[in-house]
Amino acid sequence: xxxxxxxxxxxxxxxxxxxxxxxxxxxxxxxxxxxxxxxxxxxxxxxxxxxxxxxxxxxxxxxxxxxxxxxxxxxxxxxxxxxxxxxxxxxxxxxxxxxxxxxxxxxxxxxxxxxxxxxxxxxxxxxxxxxxxxxxxxxxxxxxxxxxxxxxxxxxxxxxxxxxxxxxxxxxx
Amino acid sequence: xxxxxxxxxxxxxxxxxxxxxxxxxxxxxxxxxxxxxxxxxxxxxxxxxxxxxxxxxxxxxxxxxxxxxxxxxxxxxxxxxxxxxxxxxxxxxxxxxxxxxxxxxxxxxxxxxxxxxxxxxxxxxxxxxxxxxxxxxxxxxxxxxxxxxxxxxxxxxxxxxxxxxxxxxxxxxxxxxxxxxxxxxxxxxxxxx
Numbered sequence: 001x002x003x004x005x006x007x008x009x010x011x012x013x014x015x016x017x018x019x020x021x022x023x024x025x026x027x028x029x030x031x032x033x034x035x036x037x038x039x040x041x042x043x044x045x046x047x048x049x050x051x052x053x054x055x056x057x058x059x060x061x062x063x064x065x066x067x068x069x070x071x072x073x074x075x076x077x078x079x080x081x082x083x084x085x086x087x088x089x090x091x092x093x094x095x096x097x098x099x100x101x102x103x104x105x106x107x108x109x110x111x112x113x114x115x116x117x118x119x120x121x122x123x124x125x126x127x128x129x130x131x132x133x134x135x136x137x138x139x140x141x142x143x144x145x146x147x148x149x150x151x152x153x154x155x156x157x158x159x160x161x162x163x164x165x166x167x168x169x170x171x172x173x
Numbered sequence: 174x175x176x177x178x179x180x181x182x183x184x185x186x187x188x189x190x191x192x193x194x195x196x197x198x199x200x201x202x203x204x205x206x207x208x209x210x211x212x213x214x215x216x217x218x219x220x221x222x223x224x225x226x227x228x229x230x231x232x233x234x235x236x237x238x239x240x241x242x243x244x245x246x247x248x249x250x251x252x253x254x255x256x257x258x259x260x261x262x263x264x265x266x267x268x269x270x271x272x273x274x275x276x277x278x279x280x281x282x283x284x285x286x287x288x289x290x291x292x293x294x295x296x297x298x299x300x301x302x303x304x305x306x307x308x309x310x311x312x313x314x315x316x317x318x319x320x321x322x323x324x325x326x327x328x329x330x331x332x333x334x335x336x337x338x339x340x341x342x343x344x345x346x347x348x349x350x351x352x353x354x355x356x357x358x359x360x361x362x363x364x365x366x
Contacts, residue, residue, distance in 0.1 A: 018206055022198040034192045035185060043192060048202050056209025114184045133178065134185040161177055168177075 021067065022051060029071050035130045036079045038119050050074040072135070073145045080123050080146070117167035125160035128153055265361065266296040267322070271354030273306070284341055286314065288332040290354045294322040299362040306332040308352040309344060321362060 026047055033043035033050075050071055059070045118126060124146065131142040132153075143153040271290040278284065288306040300322050307315030314334060322328045332354075341349075 018203050019198055022202070026198070030192050031189055035188070040192045048199070051198070052202060052205045052209055055206045057213055058210060112184065112187075114180055115188060118184075129181065130185075133181040164181075165177060 018055060021055065025068055025071055026051070028068070029075060032072060032130065032135065033075050033079070035118075035134055036075070036123075036127055046075055046078055050078055069141075069145075073147075076127050076131070076145050077147070080127055113168050113171045114164065117164045117171075120167065121160050121163060125156045125163070128156035129160045129164075132157060263298050263361070264296040265298060265300065265359070266294075267300055267302065267356070267359065268293045268295060269302075269304070269354075269356055271306075273308070273350065273352035273354065275308075275349035282339075283335055283337045284349065286332070286334040286336070286349065286352070288352050288354050289329060290332075290356075291327055291329045292320055292322050292356065293327040294324055297324045299323045301360050301362045302356050303358040304330050304354065305357045306352055306354045308334075308349065309347055313344070317357065 029047045029050065030043055033046040034040060037043045037046060054067065054070045054074050059067055118129070121129065127146060128142065131137045131145055132139075135142070137145065139150045139153060143150045146153060146156075148156075269290055269292045271288065274287040276285040276287065286308050288308075290304050290306070292300075292302050292304065294300055301319060302322065303317055303319050305315060305317040314336070316332050316334060318330050318332070320328045320330050
């Protein structure tokens with residue numbers, strides 16, 4: 001009995017520490033995932049999956065300050081990895097069987113041309129733009145998060161910006 | 174910073190409100206994290222166990238291989254002693270016999286002293302014997318020879334001294350047929366010393 005009462009606070013503090021970790025990191029991670037996927041529900045799934053993976057490997061205990069970076073990199077990896085993305089999509093679709101399978105940009109019908117054009121970018125180009133212009137990461141950090149060289153990152157951004165410019169010009173015309 | 178860069182930053186700021194703010198983790202997330210942490214710890218423990226088991230297996234294998242290598246047994250001191258005891262004991266033993274004679278040749282005015290000895294080796298080691306024959310009491314008329322005799326063998330040695338009458342008359346007269354033949358010195362061959 002004494003043992004049970006001694007364990008309960010430990011479990012509670014463990015759960016609290018996980019909750020605290022989630023509350024502290026989830027909002028920014030959710031924005032990142034949303035700008036990558038363009039879908040609020042899918043982004044929530046992406047964040048939860050990434051959180052489970054990073055916290056499941058005790059990354060918060062190894063280097064506590066690096067947890068956001070680990071989480072960010074895992075989100076980007078899950079997003080850019082075709083296999084992982086497909087699995088995530090299947091999982092998401094199972095819960096939304098009666099909804100439309102193809103996720104459309106939420107504001108596709110609005111006049112936000114830039115947002116609509118973002119949805120047309122290839123995944124890695126989109127991730128590069130989000131990391132550089134939303135997360136404000138340095139070239140080196142963004143390249144590390146994407147798992148590529150700085151030169152490759154710059155190539156991705158140049159192509160993405162060219163595509164966005166082209167799309168905006170067409171819309172304006 | 175060009176317009177597109179600026180436009181992208183503003184667009185992201187604008188859409189930040191599209192998703193909900195802080196959210197608490199659903200209960201199943203905490204549960205999944207715990208399950209994954211359990212799997213991580215289990216995998217780590219399994220890995221440690223596998224490494225230890227592999228180490229023990231390799232250690233025992235090395236020990237088994239070591240046992241299979243034949244090693245010549247080190248002779249014990251008692252064995253060395255027994256070898257020494259097995260050596261045959263060296264025995265030095267011999268016997269000898271001799272005879273003497275004198276021959277006179279008046280027409281030629283000289284005489285001849287003859288002696289012979291036979292050495293018989295009764296031991297189990299070869300010997301070197303010095304044999305001396307002498308005829309007068311002053312031992313001025315004598316001769317020594319050395320003979321090698323193998324174990325279980327015998328050797329004969331001959332002595333002969335020729336003397337003219339003039340030489341014979343230089344000494345007082347005595348019985349020329351009497352002589353002594355002695356073995357004066359015996360040693361092993363090869364000499365153990």
